[in-house]
Amino acid sequence: MTATLVPNIVPEDCFLRKLPAGLSLVQRMKFDALRVAASMVGLANFRLMNIALHICRDEQLKPSNTSMAVLQLDAWSIISHCHTIREILSSFEFSTAEIAAFLAATKQVSEVRNAQQHYQDQFPNRSNKRRKTTPLYGALAWTYAKEPPPITGLYLVTCWSGAMLEPKMAVNIPNPCGQALRLPIGNLHLQAFDYDIDLQKLTDEVSSLVQHLNTCVADLIREELDKFADTNNIDKAKVHANAAADLFMALWVEVK
Secondary structure (H helix, E strand, O other): OEOOOOOOOOOOOOHHHOOEOOOOHHHHHHHHHHHHHHHHHHHHHHHHHHHHHHHHHHOOOOOOHHHHHHHHHHHHHHHHHHHHHHHHHHHOOOOOHHHHHHHHHOHHHHHHHHHHHOHHHHHHHHHOOOOOEOOOOOEEEEEEOOOOOOOOOOEEEEEEOOOOOOOOEOOOOOOOOOOOOOEOEEEEEEEEOOEEEEHHHHHHHHHHHHHHHHHHHHHHHHHHHHHHHHHOOOOHHHHOOEOOOOOOOOOOOOOO
């Protein structure tokens, strides 16, 4: 299928952007942090897909050093912020089947993030490894369809930053067989520290989580706030009032 990318997976009218004042400050902070982290996952995925397309189409499969750095930056940004989402969800005093499923499906994200956080301690062990390993900062792989559908072929792209100094290197070539193919860029994976993370699927998981929070979880919270207002004889409009807002400020300072 032809993928239409959007830079933000948190809708403008999302519950996470309009947190009710009736929630405690800690609860609002957690939901607000979820919103920011999910937004950064969506934007990083958007930029990652676009830089992959730029490398294939504009740079004609000869990436510049800047493009290679951007690939790593955005891939690891998805990992980092998804890990943050997992940590926040795990701290909630409630759960749902969908939240539990998200945590189970993304377990490897936290594992590869933790490995990357301490990679500098692994230099001696990695240099002495007998079995094959992935590049230090991981490898990125994706498919590229040069033509619009129906396609007659695909490029299978694999790349990584860093010199091949380690004794044994092993990186998988992307295999789109039997998978839903997104065009023109698809099947984007990060391979690092013995893990193979499907970044497309991971971003979809985060997007589905946002939808769940915006519907089922939001409805549950509104119901609980209504009960709280009725029990304590409080105006419902006050407990449901929006207590979340972004801030942008620009001050003009005259220099004489």
